[in-house]
Amino acid sequence: MDFLTDQDAKKYQEDGYLILDGLLSPAECDELRLRMxxxxxxMDVPEHCRIQFSTNHDEQLKTQMQGNADYFITSGDKIRFFFEKGVFDDKGDFTVPKERSLNKIGHALHAYEPLYKTATHSPKIQGIAKKLGLKSPVILQSMYIFKQPGIGGEVTPHQDATFLHTEPLGRVMGVWIALEDATLDNGCLWFIPGSHNNGITRRMVRTPEGTYPLTDFVGREATYDDKLFIPAPVKKGGVVLIEGKVVHKSEQNASEKSRHVYTFHIMESQETKWNPENWLQPTEDLPFPALYTK
Incomplete structure (x- = not known):
């Protein structure tokens, strides 16, 4: 029996997202968390991450911010560390235990970490893609998101296609796997069902080489009515499929429980143009790997 049913596929197409229980077993979730x-x-914390920013030194600030931006924009074929705000003091030392300092780790866990590679290419994931009619899906990026207790930041309403733009649109799907229960209290996702039918209003683009900042936005994020958002709690081991144009968000984690997630994006590469202005680009070291091979 297929993990994704015809009825599931129809609901995904209608709503722009879908919640499925039981993609991973509790033991598989624990194994991924243990490896993380x-x-x-x-981890080796990059020096620029430890720097206390100072607006009194404009040129120094520009250099520091450029370092942060460069660290991000060149992370597509690497495993890099991104921290929550306020976790370093003015000497560059942790103000919280280092395991509670991270916002996320990305963006190539699927390529370099065997356990994450196995989870990404699992028969269930491949079966989902085939059921949705994907002929030549490739993996764009992967992330481990921590949503730390008490400090895990809000993620404002957005569309993944803003950051991962294709022509035509609608060729990217997020796969969001809960390694712990994602609840209303610890910052589960919220969606506007059907919003993937309205296109996008904003794109994140690389700026011309040699200019600063390294990325910019074209257009503006639309304003959304809070009443339209529906919460999407998911149990440990469950998965949320996210169509690239659907509007979604998550609230700050004000609880005492973390919300660990492994997430990655896949793209139907057949008859699809990957935008050369996207921050994320395939590299010689890591072309976008095919989902249907290991």
Missing amino acids: GEIVDR
Whole structure:
């Protein structure tokens, strides 16, 4: 029996997202979390991440911000660390335990970490893609998101296609796997069902080489009515499929429980043009790998 049914596929097409229980077993979730704990334990924190920004030194600030931006924009074929605000003091030391300092780790776990590679290319994921009619899906990026207790930041309403733009639109799908229960209290996702039918209003683009900042936005995010958002809590091991144009958000985690997630994006590459202005670009070291191979 297919993990994704015909009825599921229809609901995904109608709403722009879909929640499915039981993609991973609790033991598989724990294994992925344990491996991430090992990665965090031995992480090498980039020096520019420890710098206390100062607006009194404009040129210094520009250099520091450029370092942060460059660290992000060149992370597509690497495993890099991105921190919550306020977790370093003015000496560059942690103000919280380092395992609670991270916002996310990305963007190539699927390529370099065997456990995450296996989860990404699993038969269930491949079956979902085939059921949705994807002929030549490729993996664009992957992230481990921590949503730390008490400080896990809000993610404002957005569309993934703003950052991962294709021609035609609608060729990108997010796969969001809950490694712990994602609840109303610890910052589950919220969606506007059907909003993927309205196109996008904003694009994040690379700026011309040698200019600063390294990325900019074309257009503006639309204003959304809070009443239209529907919460999408999901149990540990469950998955949320996210159509690239659907509007979604998450609230700050004010609870005492983390909300760990492994998420990645896939794109139907057949008859699809990947925008050369996207921040994320395939590289010689890591072309976008095919989903249907390991």
